[in-house]
Amino acid sequence: MQLQFRKSYKFAAKTALYIAILLTLITSVFLYASNAISYWFALVFFMVSYAISFFVIQHRAERFIYKRVKKIYDDLTIMESANYTKGAITTDMRTLTEEIDKFARDKKIEIETLKVREEYRKEFLGNVSHELKTPLFTVQGYILTLLDGAMNDKPLLEKYLERANKAVERLGYIVKDLDMITKLEMGDLSLNTEVFDIIELVKNVFDMLEMKASKKNITLAFDTKYKTPILVKADKERVQQVLINLMVNSIKYGREKGTTEISIENLVKNKVIVRVTDNGEGIEKKYLARIFERFYRVDKSGSRKEGGSGLGLAIVKHIIEAHNEKIYVESEFGVGSEFSFTLEKAK
Ligand SMILES: Nc1ncnc2c1ncn2[C@@H]1O[C@H](COP(=O)(O)OP(=O)(O)OP(=O)(O)O)[C@@H](O)[C@H]1O
Ligand SMILES: [Mg+2]
Structure with a gap:
């Protein structure tokens, strides 16, 4: 700060020195010519002209820089010109550079x-x-x-x-x-959070997809018998959509006479994890990272028997993320896939 302050006066101090020396020399020459030279007078003259020059130059330079800087600030609207005071100008050259850098970035x-x-x-x-x-x-x-x-x-x-x-x-x-x-x-989705039994919801989805699954002789089942309800806090309709999308995939990409298994486990104190596991065609490692992108389909050729737009998993991911929860996928090509997502447990 101190250094900056002195630096800003250096310009005026130096210029004033040159002007004062020049003026004193010229005046001395005149006085010498008219034989009226007095060293005291020359010294006082030098000092006075130095002081005057210094103040005029310092003032003018400051005004000049202030005007320019203010214009730049106004143009870039980096900050309100109101909170930019005249006194701050000398030290603010550095701030300005920083601001402009930040602005550009x-x-x-x-x-x-x-x-x-x-x-x-x-x-x-x-x-x-x-x-x-x-x-x-x-x-x-x-x-x-x-x-x-x-x-x-x-x-x-x-x-x-x-x-x-x-x-x-x-x-x-x-x-x-x-x-x-x-x-x-668009972030338009407002969640309708409620407390519901996830086991019951899964059973409903089983019923909905039973026909579809039976066409391929696929069994939809829980991994074990869930005797007591597991209450979670989420948007029921959206979670149902997630389950439908995942289970429809497990049927679409599942093998004839295969199984889709649902399990619900406690994860940490206030979370459960829902897993949808199939023993279908699986997904190659190189595609795994992309399947949640919208419109992304592993088999893009028209020859595929299962139609789809590739939006299903993108929707699933959005819904889970809107709940601030996580979705995971694990898959082995030719063996099967497991999609899992977390939900908040209701106390
Ligand atoms: N259970 C699964 N087993 C094997 N591959 C899967 C499974 N689920 C998804 N995939 C692969 O991921 C791709 C993307 O799935 P997604 O659900 O987003 O789209 P889709 O099923 O092709 O179309 P849509 O769901 O919009 O009708 C699928 O095309 C498929 O290749
Ligand atoms: Mg799908």
Whole structure:
């Protein structure tokens, strides 16, 4: 501080010295020429002109720098010019540099974030239109074929209408998922927290998915008999969505006659962990890190038998994170997968 202070006066002190020496020399020459030279007078003259020069220069320089700096501050709106006082100017050159550095850094981060978001947006739109295109063109194809004459063939008419209906249903699911993920990503999701029995909720989901599972002869079961309720505190509807998404995956990517097992364990004092384990196709290590990304699917080829938009796990992750809980995945390719998430226990 002390050093800074002196430094800021150095400029005025030096310049004033030069001016004072010059003026004294010139005046001395004049006085010498007119034979009226007095060393005392020269000395006093030097001192007075030095002092005056010093104060004028110091004052002017300070004003000048203050004006410029203030303008920079105003332009950058780094801080309110109001809390920037004139007296602070000399020492504040360093602060200004720091502020501008910080400003530049912040701006850079902001631009990076915007770029990432822009990429994200483009990718999202691309994915959405891609996902919608397939079922839409399917419907269009069937309708056109029917209009072309197939509608006169009664069995064909029914078959095509049914297929078109399937595709429309699929469109509906995608739109619903998109709606959900958009809400989740905008942070619009307000949790409806309540206390409920997670065992009972899992049983409900078992009932809902029984048909789907039986088509592949997959058994949905608990790992052991849970005799007493396990009460948790969370948004019941969302947790149900999580369970559905995970169990549907375990069926979709499960093997014929396989098993999906649910277990609920105490984790720490106030947490339980819910595990959904299957003995299906599993996920290769290299894909594991990406499966929670929206639209990400391991098998991207159209040849896959199981349709899906790749939003299921992204939605699951959002819901769990909205609860401030964690989701984990462990999987061995060809052996099976285990998805697990934590929930808060109700006291
Ligand atoms: N239990 C599982 N076993 C094997 N692979 C899985 C399992 N769960 C998810 N995956 C892989 O992770 C990918 C992403 O899953 P996600 O649920 O997000 O999308 P999806 O099931 O393809 O489509 P959607 O759920 O939107 O209908 C899946 O495509 C699949 O490859
Ligand atoms: Mg899924």
